[in-house]
Amino acid sequence: MYLDRIKNPSLWAKVVSAESAAQLIKDGMTVGMSGFTRAGEAKAVPMALAERARHDPVGITLITGASLGNDLDRTLGEAGVIKRRMPFQADPGLRKLINDGKVMFVDQHLSETVEMLRSGQIGPIDVAIVEAVAIKENGEIVPTTSVGNSATFALLANKIIVELNIGHSASLEGLHDIYIPTRRPYREPIPVTSPQSRAGLPFIPVDISRIAAIVITDRPDSCASVSDPDEGTAAIAGHLTEFLGYEVNKGRLGLSLAPLQAGIGSIANAVMHGFIDSRFNNLSMYSEVLQDSTFDLFDSGKLTFASGSSITLSQAKMDVLKNLERYKSRLILRPQEISNHPEVIRRLGLIAINTALEADLYGNVNSTHVSGTHMMNGVGGSGDFARNAYLSVFVTKSMAKDGRISSIVPMVTHVDHCEHDVDLIVTEHGLADLRGLAPRERAPLIIENCVDPSYRALLSDYFKDALKLGGQTPHVLDKAFFMHAAYRDSGSMLPQLAKPKAKAAVAA
Numbered sequence: 113m114y115l116d117r118i119k120n121p122s123l124w125a126k127v128v129s130a131e132s133a134a135q136l137i138k139d140g141m142t143v144g145m146s147g148f149t150r151a152g153e154a155k156a157v158p159m160a161l162a163e164r165a166r167h168d169p170v171g172i173t174l175i176t177g178a179s180l181g182n183d184l185d186r187t188l189g190e191a192g193v194i195k196r197r198m199p200f201q202a203d204p205g206l207r208k209l210i211n212d213g214k215v216m217f218v219d220q221h222l223s224e225t226v227e228m229l230r231s232g233q234i235g236p237i238d239v240a241i242v243e244a245v246a247i248k249e250n251g252e253i254v255p256t257t258s259v260g261n262s263a264t265f266a267l268l269a270n271k272i273i274v275e276l277n278i279g280h281s282a283s284l285e286g287l288h289d290i291y292i293p294t295r296r297p298y299r300e301p302i303p304v305t306s307p308q309s310r311a312g313l314p315f316i317p318v319d320i321s322r323i324a325a326i327v328i329t330d331r332p333d334s335c336a337s338v339s340d341p342d343e344g345t346a347a348i349a350g351h352l353t354e355f356l357g358y359e360v361n362k363g364r365l366g367l368s369l370a371p372l373q374a375g376i377g378s379i380a381n382a383v384m385h386g387f388i389d390s391r392f393n394n395l396s397m398y399s400e401v402l403q404d405s406t407f408d409l410f411d412s413g414k415l416t417f418a419s420g421s422s423i424t425l426s427q428a429k430m431d432v433l434k435n436l437e438r439y440k441s442r443l444i445l446r447p448q449e450i451s452n453h454p455e456v457i458r459r460l461g462l463i464a465i466n467t468a469l470e471a472d473l474y475g476n477v478n479s480t481h482v483s484g485t486h487m488m489n490g491v492g493g494s495g496d497f498a499r500n501a502y503l504s505v506f507v508t509k510s511m512a513k514d515g516r517i518s519s520i521v522p523m524v525t526h527v528d529h530c531e532h533d534v535d536l537i538v539t540e541h542g543l544a545d546l547r548g549l550a551p552r553e554r555a556p557l558i559i560e561n562c563v564d565p566s567y568r569a570l571l572s573d574y575f576k577d578a579l580k581l582g583g584q585t586p587h588v589l590d591k592a593f594f595m596h597a598a599y600r601d602s603g604s605m606l607p608q609l610a611k612p613k614a615k616a617a618v619a620a
Contacts, residue, residue, distance in 0.1 A: 114278050114328050119249045126326045130156035133273045133325040134164055141238040142173040144229075144265030148422040148448060149202075149376050149401045150181035150336060152258030154241040154275045156329040158184050162191040171195040175229075175237070177260020177421065177448050178222060178400075178492060179203065181334030189215060198234075199225045200490040211486045219480065222400065222493040223452035226264035230295070239324075240269035242316070243277050245284045251320030252313075255288055256280045257333055257433070258422030259447050263290050263316045271324040279330030283436045286314050288445045304456050307371050307398045307419040310444065335427040338404055341382040344509050347540035348379070349386020352465070352505065355536070355543050357391065367391065371398040373457075373497050374405070375466035376424065381405045383465060383507055388412045398460055400451045400493045402443070404429045410439055419444045421451040452496040464501035466494040468508040468537070471562075472524045473555040473575060474585055475531040475546045477506050483596055484525025491528050498533045510539040510564040516604040518567040520558060522574045523592040537562050551585040566606060570595065 118124060134157050137143060147153025153176070164170065174194050179185070179202035186205030188194045197206070199220030210217040220228075229235045242262045246254040255262055256277055266272050291312030294300050303311045341349070359365045369392055374380045384405035387395060397406060397418040404426050409415035422445065425432055432439065450456065457464075468477045469488065477498075478484075480491055498504040506529070508519045519539065531551070537544045542561035546554050555575050563571055574594075578586035595605040602610035 114276060117246045117276055117278060117282070118326065119247060120251060120320065123247060123251070123320070123323060123326060126323060127328060128325050130160035130327045130329070131164070133157050133327050134160040136271060136273060136324055137161055137170065137172065137239055139170045140172070142175065142235055144175045144237040144240045144261065144269060145180075146177065146242045146255065146258065146260060146262040146265070147180045147184075148177035148258035148260030149179050149424045150334045151422040151424045152243050152256045152260065152262075152333065153180045153182065153184060154243050154273075155182050155184070155277070155331040156275055156327050157241050157273055158188055162187045162193055165191040165193045173197075175199070175225065175261070175265070177258060177262065179489065182331065200492050202489040207487060207489075217487060217490075219487070219490045221452075221491060221495045222448050223454060223496045226261050226447075226449050229264060229268055235268070237265055237269040239271050239273060240265035241273045241275065242266050243275045245277060245280045245282060247274060247276065247323075247326070248315055250317075251323055252315035252317050254285045254315045255445070256284055259288055259290065259445050260421055261448060263292060263447050264449070266316050266318050267292065269322065272318060272322050273325045273327065274323060275327050275329050277329050277331070279332055281433060281436055283440065287436075287440060287443055288314050290314070290316050290447060291450055292447070293449070302450065302453060302456055304450065306460070307396045307417050307444070311450070333424075335430060336403065336424045337378075338381055338426040339378040341385050344540040345379055345382035346386065348507050348509075348538050349383045351538050351543040352383060352507070352536075353386050353390040353392070355545065356463075368394040368396070370461045370463050370502055371396045373397065373399040373462050373464045373501070374403070375492070375494055376401045376403065377467050379467050379507055379509065380465055384409065387414055390414075398451070398457070398462055400448060407432050407439065410442065417442050419446060419451065421446055421448040448493070452493045454496055454500045457497055457500040461502035462497060462500075463503045463505065464497035465505045465507060466498060468506040468519065470519050470521055470524050471506060471508065471534075471537050471558070472521055473558055473571065474551045475534040475537065475554055475558070476524050476527050477529040477534055478524040478526045479528040481526035483600065495529060495533075498529045503535050504529075504533055505536040505538060506534055507538045510541055510562060511567075515564070515566065516606065516609050517599060518564060518571075518595060518605050520563045520567070520571065521595050522571065522578075523587060525593065525596055539563075541565075552579070570606070
């Protein structure tokens with residue numbers, strides 16, 4: 113029975129179908145919905161809204177914490193429900209709608225969205241849809257596997273729809289730490305002084321009168337698509353742990369290092385596995401997404417505590433949620449504006465490990481745009497961490513598309529993280545420590561240590577030509593994107609891998 117999850121009997125009468133709850137959402141509204149990296153998103157009401165839109169067109173601005181699971185972004189996008197989306201997504205179907213100009217996507221640093229909502233720069237939130245594992249006596253909402261922006265959505269919305277997911281274990285209660293910063297300019301310091309710090313409440317406190325509907329569901333979170341560590345990611349991890357060992361030997365770090373942060377995705381997750389066989393111990397995490405590697409590190413005895421904003425797991429690791437009591441005393445889930453808060457990140461001195469789509473000879477990083485124009489997912493939280501970390505690390509395999517693309521290029525086609533925010537670039541070939549180096553010193557180091565051997569001559573020749581023209585950051589402007597142009601025209605950045613053009617294309 114679900115009634116034992118709703119502690120206030122006066123709310124029982126508000127239990128309705130997903131279809132009835134979806135009727136509360138009107139055309140043109142701004143909807144704030146729970147969900148952070150395929151975890152803890154509302155599930156039943158969005159699907160009902162998409163079905164309704166097939167015969168009753170409705171378009172909304174959808175704001176979440178980050179990406180959604182259960183194909184919700186694709187389903188809502190293809191149904192025409194999403195007209196504007198922020199601050200992050202990772203769905204191929206929605207990505208196509210964005211790149212076709214059919215959905216307006218606002219790519220934001222994940223720490224900023226609710227700040228803009230509170231100050232009235234965006235919004236207001238008409239309806240909040242929040243997945244919960246329980247509703248307490250005074251209407252307080254206990255989130256499920258993510259917090260994201262749910263707390264602020266619920267506090268600011270005119271109406272709240274609660275999706276009570278009885279498929280989630282009741283043991284999730286007590287895992288969360290809901291702290292909302294006070295209003296600027298009179299904001300008090302955020303009292304988070306370590307990953308273990310608890311600053312707030314284990315639930316979202318809301319005015320019970322604003323809970324307009326409760327929908328019962330038992331649909332699980334989607335599983336993350338995570339590749340196993342391979343030879344390349346193992347090499348990246350090896351270069352990074354060797355470097356961190358050097359930092360320990362220099363006395364700049366201890367064997368427990370500093371709190372770790374890792375971005376979402378297979379490469380960052382696989383690199384984190386490298387710490388299992390390292391000499392480091394008593395590690396801690398202050399991150400946004402807690403992935404498979406977090407729990408592998410717990411099981412290995414290497415990790416003592418982890419703070420994040422969501423738990424996102426592969427199918428192989430879903431048993432973690434069934435055995436949460438085993439880890440619960442060592443976990444906290446926070447609002448993303450706290451997990452990603454620049455001041456907290458800087459004060460704790462994190463080692464931030466994020467993934468680059470491409471990097472250039474001077475350390476600028478593109479995380480979001482293919483060929484400078486086509487959005488992949490979004491900047492997410494990487495900017496929050498990169499700008500403020502003690503060490504800002506970007507990892508990538510040196511090549512993509514079977515060697516037809518080099519991940520290191522003369523000039524990135526889009527800059528998400530400028531050279532001032534990038535300390536280390538690591539590929540399977542090596543590591544470039546860019547700290548304290550001028551641009552002219554950075555380029556040879558990146559070419560030698562990070563570039564695949566098949567591309568080194570191309571990049572070295574470009575840099576030599578750029579040096580002849582001078583400048584603090586030498587470039588040959590009419591050649592800066594020659595590798596991208598080659599890929600566009602021939603299917604490869606490397607001449608010997610170029611595909612012959614089709615006759616029709618040549619004639620055109």
